[in-house]
Amino acid sequence: MSHAFYVTASYIAAFAITFGLIGWVFIDHRGRHRELERLEAAGIRRRSARAEEAR
Amino acid sequence: MSEPSLAIRKFSDLANPTRFLGLVATVWPWLAGLTLCLFAVGLYLSFTTTGDYQQGETVRIMYVHVPAAWLSMMCYTVMALSALGTLVWRHPLADVSAKAAAPIGAGFTLVALITGSLWGKPMWGTWWVWDARLTSVFVLFLMYLGLIALNRAMDDPTRAAKVSAVLILVGFVNIPIIKFSVEWWNTLHQPASVVRMDGPTIDSEFLWPLLVMAIAFSMLFFTLHILAMRNEILRRRIAVLRRHAARSAGGAA
Amino acid sequence: MIAMLLRDLKLSVRAGGGALIGVLFFMTVVAVIPFGVGPDLNLLARIGPAILWIGALLASLLGLDRLFQAEREDGSLDLILMQETPLVLTVFVKCVAHWIATGLPLVIASPLLGLFMNMDEVAIGATTLTLLAGTPAITFIGAAGAGIAVALPRGGLLVSILVLPLAIPVLIFGVSAVYAAIQEPAPFLPPFLILVALNLFFAVIGPVAAAAALRLSSD
Numbered sequence: 184m185s186h187a188f189y190v191t192a193s194y195i196a197a198f199a200i201t202f203g204l205i206g207w208v209f210i211d212h213r214g215r216h217r218e219l220e221r222l223e224a225a226g227i228r229r230r231s232a233r234a235e236e237a238r
Numbered sequence: 239m240s241e242p243s244l245a246i247r248k249f250s251d252l253a254n255p256t257r258f259l260g261l262v263a264t265v266w267p268w269l270a271g272l273t274l275c276l277f278a279v280g281l282y283l284s285f286t287t288t289g290d291y292q293q294g295e296t297v298r299i300m301y302v303h304v305p306a307a308w309l310s311m312m313c314y315t316v317m318a319l320s321a322l323g324t325l326v327w328r329h330p331l332a333d334v335s336a337k338a339a340a341p342i343g344a345g346f347t348l349v350a351l352i353t354g355s356l357w358g359k360p361m362w363g364t365w366w367v368w369d370a371r372l373t374s375v376f377v378l379f380l381m382y383l384g385l386i387a388l389n390r391a392m393d394d395p396t397r398a399a400k401v402s403a404v405l406i407l408v409g410f411v412n413i414p415i416i417k418f419s420v421e422w423w424n425t426l427h428q429p430a431s432v433v434r435m436d437g438p439t440i441d442s443e444f445l446w447p448l449l450v451m452a453i454a455f456s457m458l459f460f461t462l463h464i465l466a467m468r469n470e471i472l473r474r475r476i477a478v479l480r481r482h483a484a485r486s487a488g489g490a491a
Numbered sequence: 492m493i494a495m496l497l498r499d500l501k502l503s504v505r506a507g508g509g510a511l512i513g514v515l516f517f518m519t520v521v522a523v524i525p526f527g528v529g530p531d532l533n534l535l536a537r538i539g540p541a542i543l544w545i546g547a548l549l550a551s552l553l554g555l556d557r558l559f560q561a562e563r564e565d566g567s568l569d570l571i572l573m574q575e576t577p578l579v580l581t582v583f584v585k586c587v588a589h590w591i592a593t594g595l596p597l598v599i600a601s602p603l604l605g606l607f608m609n610m611d612e613v614a615i616g617a618t619t620l621t622l623l624a625g626t627p628a629i630t631f632i633g634a635a636g637a638g639i640a641v642a643l644p645r646g647g648l649l650v651s652i653l654v655l656p657l658a659i660p661v662l663i664f665g666v667s668a669v670y671a672a673i674q675e676p677a678p679f680l681p682p683f684l685i686l687v688a689l690n691l692f693f694a695v696i697g698p699v700a701a702a703a704a705l706r707l708s709s710d
Contacts, residue, residue, distance in 0.1 A: 190298050193356040197302040197349045204345045208465045215472035222479050377656050384653045391643050400707035401639045408700045412657050419660035
């Protein structure tokens with residue numbers, strides 16, 4: 184096998200894992216954000232948020 | 239989060255992560271942009287420089303492999319500092335930081351292992367050598383996985399953070415010993431045939447792309463780290479809110 | 492402290508669990524190896540010390556999760572935490588008791604198993620000696636893992652996963668000391684002394700970390 188194969192393979196692997204990490208971070212964030220919104224829609228707020236509203 | 243008894247405790251429990259979230263929101267696009275620019279420059283440099291006369295094209299693997307290996311160690315250092323922060327200063331963000339760093343560190347270590355193995359096949363003729371350096375990186379990978387498993391096994395995040403902080407510090411003390419002992423072990427068993435990647439002394443042609451890529455990888459780490467920390471903070475908030483909701487619902491019924 | 496040592500020893504003997512099962516596990520692991528590599532006596536003699544060491548390592552990890560678990564279940568862990576005597580010292584004594592109950596039988600059983608592996612006298616003696624010096628280190632560093640695992644619902648497996656990477660130096664120096672004793676040119680003392688040093692080092696780190704973990708997981 185040529186050397187180019189190993190070079191491309193290692194770059195692909197590095198990109199795949201890096202994008203996996205980036206994807207994990209973003210998907211996680213979207214999920215958490217949505218959950219927080221759903222909770223907020225249900226009327227469950229953080230104490231500090233409520234205090235700000237009262238002010 | 240435990241019941242904050244003091245006003246100061248309350249402040250640091252609630253306000254500090256909130257301020258951190260605000261900071262993240264303003265900082266992360268810039269960091270991400272910087273990372274992208276650095277990666278563009280670094281990748282351009284690493285593909286335009288001529289190949290090494292000994293190693294040929296495969297020298298390009300170095301530009302991902304070395305920064306990833308470097309980061310795998312830096313990430314553990316960041317975790318050890320965070321563990322100190324958890325145990326000594328009880329900083330509420332420190333345990334979040336340690337927990338968020340573990341998967342990222344494991345990822346970079348995996349990149350270093352895979353690219354190293356892909357580099358080793360054409361250079362040494364084998365995918366894996368029980369070389370001192372390779373072995374210690376592999377042990378580091380195992381420790382990352384153990385830490386992730388420990389964090390997942392516990393429900394209470396603050397307790398998990400404290401306990402894993404102890405483990406992180408024990409591991410941090412142990413890593414030099416492991417590295418030393420692995421070197422001893424390797425030289426004892428196969429002194430002459432150890433395949434070393436000394437190669438030619440790096441000249442500036444390879445140094446520049448390597449340096450840029452290393453900085454790019456570090457920036458990538460910091461970007462991912464603060465974003466993962468934000469996710470972790472949000473996750474804990476959700477858990478707290480859920481508990482509150484359950485409690486108030488239980489109280490009303 | 493002495494009373495506690497005796498109490499722990501009595502408990503582990505009476506429960507019949509720890510000590511006996513550890514040795515049995517050790518014997519089973521070592522006995523299974525020849526089936527895997529074939530009955531080549533020369534090969535067995537060559538890898539024998541390594542097999543004995545790995546078997547001892549796994550066997551001493553086996554009982555580790557029980558180190559603090561029983562105390563936690565019957566509530567005496569809280570009493571230990573509240574005692575006047577420093578927790579580090581208590582943990583240290585518990586480790587010593589645990590080693591006498593589970594580690595020492597392994598050391599005693601190892602010459603017998605060495606015969607099974609067709610090892611010569613020097614190799615058997617060296618293996619027993621290094622095991623005597625090395626297994627306490629495994630127990631001490633394992634105590635840190637056990638302290639962490641107390642908080643977990645099912646800590647047993649996790650302890651092994653967490654402790655094994657940390658125990659690698661002990662394994663390396665133990666085995667290399669044995670091989671140094673068998674093969675002439677390599678000196679026996681340096682690896683053996685490093686093994687002893689590791690033992691002392693872990694005797695400090697292990698109980699401190701275990702005490703910290705116990706305190707943190709109890710509140």
